[in-house]
Amino acid sequence: MKQDAATARQLGLVNCHDCRLLVETPQHAPGRCPRCGAHLHLRKPNSLARTWALVCAAVIFIIPANLLPMTITTTLGAKQADTILSGVIYFMQSGSWEIAMVIFIASVFVPFAKLSILIVLLLSVQFRSAWRPKDRTTLYRLTELVGRWSMVDIYVVTILVALVKLGAVAAIEAGPAAVYFAAVVVVTMFAAESFDPRLIWDVIEEDV
Amino acid sequence: MAPNVTTSNQRRPVDAAGPWGSAGRCRPRVVACPDCDLLNRFPEEYRSTLLCARCGAVLYRRRPNSIDRSLALTFAALVLFLLSNSFPFLAMKSGGFIQETTLLTGIRELWKQGLQGLSLLVLLTCVLVPLAQMLGLLYILAPLKWGRRPAVGAARVFRLVQEVAPWGMMEVFMMGILVALVKLGHMATIVPGVSVYSFGALIFVMAAAFSCLDPHLLWDRLDLRQ
Numbered sequence: 001m002k003q004d005a006a007t008a009r010q011l012g013l014v015n016c017h018d019c020r021l022l023v024e025t026p027q028h029a030p031g032r033c034p035r036c037g038a039h040l041h042l043r044k045p046n047s048l049a050r051t052w053a054l055v056c057a058a059v060i061f062i063i064p065a066n067l068l069p070m071t072i073t074t075t076l077g078a079k080q081a082d083t084i085l086s087g088v089i090y091f092m093q094s095g096s097w098e099i100a101m102v103i104f105i106a107s108v109f110v111p112f113a114k115l116s117i118l119i120v121l122l123l124s125v126q127f128r129s130a131w132r133p134k135d136r137t138t139l140y141r142l143t144e145l146v147g148r149w150s151m152v153d154i155y156v157v158t159i160l161v162a163l164v165k166l167g168a169v170a171a172i173e174a175g176p177a178a179v180y181f182a183a184v185v186v187v188t189m190f191a192a193e194s195f196d197p198r199l200i201w202d203v204i205e206e207d208v
Numbered sequence: 209m210a211p212n213v214t215t216s217n218q219r220r221p222v223d224a225a226g227p228w229g230s231a232g233r234c235r236p237r238v239v240a241c242p243d244c245d246l247l248n249r250f251p252e253e254y255r256s257t258l259l260c261a262r263c264g265a266v267l268y269r270r271r272p273n274s275i276d277r278s279l280a281l282t283f284a285a286l287v288l289f290l291l292s293n294s295f296p297f298l299a300m301k302s303g304g305f306i307q308e309t310t311l312l313t314g315i316r317e318l319w320k321q322g323l324q325g326l327s328l329l330v331l332l333t334c335v336l337v338p339l340a341q342m343l344g345l346l347y348i349l350a351p352l353k354w355g356r357r358p359a360v361g362a363a364r365v366f367r368l369v370q371e372v373a374p375w376g377m378m379e380v381f382m383m384g385i386l387v388a389l390v391k392l393g394h395m396a397t398i399v400p401g402v403s404v405y406s407f408g409a410l411i412f413v414m415a416a417a418f419s420c421l422d423p424h425l426l427w428d429r430l431d432l433r434q
Contacts, residue, residue, distance in 0.1 A: 005261065006247055008240035013247075015240035018367045019427040022240055022247075035431050036363045091391075099390050102383070137243050137263040148377050151333065155384025156391065158330050161321065162314030163300050163307055163392065170302075170395065174323055182326055189374060201244040201263070 007205065014040045044196040048122060054191035055118050061183045062111060069175035071157055073164075081175060084108060084153065106152040107181070114143045114150075114188050121195060128203040140197045147192055150185045154178060239267050274422035279349040281417035286342050288410040293335065297385055297403035302396035310403065311335065311381075337376040338414065344369040345417065352429055363430045370423070379411040 008015050013022045019036040030040035044050075069081035082090065084107045091100035117139050123129075124136060157174050164172040238249050241260035248260055248267055258268040271277075296308035309317075311334060318327035344365045351359045359365075385404060392398050 007245040008247055009245055011247070013240065015242060015245065017242075018370060019363075020239060020242065020423070021427070022238065034433055035427060036367055037432055038367055094394065096390055099387055102387055106383075133244075134263050137265070141243070141265070144374075148374065148380055149383070151377050151380045152383050152387060154326065155330065155334075155381045156387045158314045158318055158326075159298065159309065159384060159388040160391070162309040162317040163298055163388070164395070165307065165317070166302060166305060174318065174321060174326065178326055179323065182329055186329070193374070197243045197263075198245045201246075 047196040050194040058187045065180035068177035070177045072173045074171045125199045271422035277420040282345045285413045291406040292403045295402040299399040333377040
């Protein structure tokens with residue numbers, strides 16, 4: 001690190017969350033940003049506790065999201081329930097492996113990867129790890145960026161439900177997993193938003 | 209040693225057209241990284257981007273002609289958005305029977321099936337949030353473009369636009385359309401409608417409008433302290 005490097009906190013400044021104005025203010029009671037009116041916080045409030053709570057909720061929701069059926073297809077009276085994974089396997093077998101890839105990455109890989117990354121980040125802050133802070137910050141930015149793409153499956157179900165309703169011939173209904181899966185996506189997005197990556201750096205500075 | 213920090217109270221004169229452009233009256237000389245809190249100084253020589261020295265976050269990127277470009281692109285996006293929502297994006301033909309769907313009928317169908325929460329989520333992420341973002345940007349940018357005072361509550365509107373940004377998911381919805389297209393291709397004849405093309409254009413125009421925005425410049429102009 002360069003000689004003159006200092007953080008805003010060390011100099012008694014609060015970085016406005018919304019407009020990035022550096023404000024000189026008593027840090028125990030920061031008040032509002034003079035430029036944009038946002039509430040000022042030195043760090044996101046209760047970041048660790050909130051993120052843990054949301055991550056736990058997502059871990060619970062992800063179980064029914066993967067075990068229960070996502071879509072229920074009726075063709076000529078025969079009902080077939082598909083979970084996320086059975087849908088992926090169906091596409092692999094029917095030869096459209098690119099669709100299988102998209103759904104697998106968006107609906108299985110991304111949510112699990114995102115949750116694992118958040119748990120690793122939380123643990124590393126909680127155990128005051130000094131391990132590769134720059135890479136952990138990059139991981140955090142990645143989870144923020146990539147989480148939204150999990151919504152693909154929800155949209156596919158929306159479109160199928162709207163389009164395929166030919167009465168007894170063919171109809172698709174959304175299964176119960178759709179709700180749980182949507183909950184996983186929304187809750188992990190909130191979790192990523194409530195985690196404050198500056199904590200990764202704070203614990204290192206405090207320990208040095 | 210601590211850097212010499214320029215805080216909110218110190219301003220540069222109007223004619224101080226430094227290497228970082230002349231747009232701002234109080235262009236900050238030091239910014240704190242939102243990801244690691246390190247203070248980064250704007251170097252004297254011109255650069256098009258400023259990355260955090262410690263964690264690599266993008267702190268500043270030059271956006272030439274920011275207000276004009278984002279305003280034009282947001283107008284275009286609004287037109288494409290209206291187009292996308294008034295025409296069907298997919299039609300399914302099977303045995304002389306045609307089933308068309310627009311974004312809104314899909315949402316209504318989910319609601320009728322008893323999945324109100326899900327249908328609200330889709331409504332929010334694909335219709336309301338993008339619409340709010342576009343209208344919000346127009347509201348902020350139009351007065352600035354024509355040299356008026358910032359609109360009433362513009363700072364609050366811009367904060368809102370920034371905060372809802374992660375929840376606008378039109379590009380993800382576009383991906384969903386493509387997947388559904390292939391998925392149903394096995395079962396019936398699928399005809400992509402007008403709205404698929406306008407939607408496809410919309411996500412690029414919308415992304416361009418946002419990447420032309422210069423938040424530093426806008427916050428400078430929308431300053432509540434004026």
